[in-house]
Amino acid sequence: MLHEPAAQLSKDHSIQKKAKLGIIMFIVYLVVYSGFVVIGTLWPRLLGVESLFGQNLAVVYGMGLIILAAVMGLIYNYFCTRYEDEMNKEEAL
Numbered sequence: 001m002l003h004e005p006a007a008q009l010s011k012d013h014s015i016q017k018k019a020k021l022g023i024i025m026f027i028v029y030l031v032v033y034s035g036f037v038v039i040g041t042l043w044p045r046l047l048g049v050e051s052l053f054g055q056n057l058a059v060v061y062g063m064g065l066i067i068l069a070a071v072m073g074l075i076y077n078y079f080c081t082r083y084e085d086e087m088n089k090e091e092a093l
Helices: 015-042 044-048 057-092
Strands: none
Touching (some): 044 057
């Protein structure tokens, strides 16, 4: 029994735009995460300071990083799908 891909694969003309978006989003996340590392390295007591909802800064910042990663993933998926639809539509015509 031969199993083939569900969709016909062809050249993706949006690779450069998707790669650029991915690199930009990676740099943004890297800067935010680096802030967490710098605070933890240089001012570790600051992470113990109570901030939102009675939680310390370490918990709030850490949860913020997790939520940011999920939101950025959704944003990346949205824009990549849009790029693929726009740029590969021209080939189908």
